[in-house]
Amino acid sequence: MKRSSFSNSLIVCTAVVLLTLTFGACNPGYSAETSTGGAAMAPVYGFTLNDIDGNPLSLNTFTGKVLLLVNTASMCGNTPQYEGLQTLYERYREKGLEILAFPANNFGRQEPGTNEEIKSFCYTKYALEFPLFSKISVTGEDMHPLYHYLTTQSPFPGAIEWNFQKFLVNRQGEVIARYEPGLKPLSAQIVQDIQQALKKS
DSSP: OHHHHHHHHHHHHHHHHHHHHHHHHHOOSOOSSBOTTSOBOOGGGGOEEEBTTSOEEEGGGGTTSEEEEEEEOSSSTTTTHHHHHHHHHHHHGGGTEEEEEEEBOOSTTOOOSOHHHHHHHHHHHSOOOSOBBOOBOOSSTTOOHHHHHHHHTSSSOSOOOSTTOEEEEOTTSOEEEEEOTTSOTTSHHHHHHHHHHHHOO
8 A cells, every 4th residue: 555655646746747847848928818717818918019118018917997099199180189088097097997008100200209209298298197108000011910900800990090099998808999080088979988888897
C-alpha cells in the first residue's frame, strides 16, 4: 500500500509539473478571446491603443462601463464639441460613463499636430478629464483595427464621415448606437441613449 500511495503521489506531482511547464510557458499574459469568468469577450474590449502619452491602454480596462467613442480633431468646425463631451463626462462619469477620444487627421488635415500638441490644446482650452488617445487613422489603408471593426463589423457599419463621429457602447461591450459628426454631445438623442444605457446592468 505504501508503494502504491507513493507511486500515485509521484504520478500526480509529475502531471502538475508538466501542466505548469506547458501552460505557464505559453501564457502571453493576456487573452484576446475571453474575459474574467471564461465568458466570451466583446470585440471592442480586445483592442489596445496608446494613450496620449504613448502608454498602451487596453479597452478591456473599461469593461462594465458605458462608452462613447469619438474621433476628434483640434481645428474642425466640430471641435467645440469637446466642451459638450466634457460636460457629459462630468454629469455621468460617476454613474459609469467613459468618453474615449481618438484624434485623427483624416479629414481636412484638421489634426496636424503631434500628440504633445494635441494634449496641450485639449487640456488647456477645454480642460478635458476623459481619456485621450494618441493620434490614429480612422479611415483608409492605415485605418486602426478598432475603427475597422466599428465600420465593417459592428451593427452600425459604414465609413467614418467626418471628425466627431460617435459610437455608443453598452456595459456589455456591444455597439448600440452611432451618431453623425454634427450631432452635438448634449443633444436630446445622445443624452437619452446614454441615460438608458447607464440604467442597464
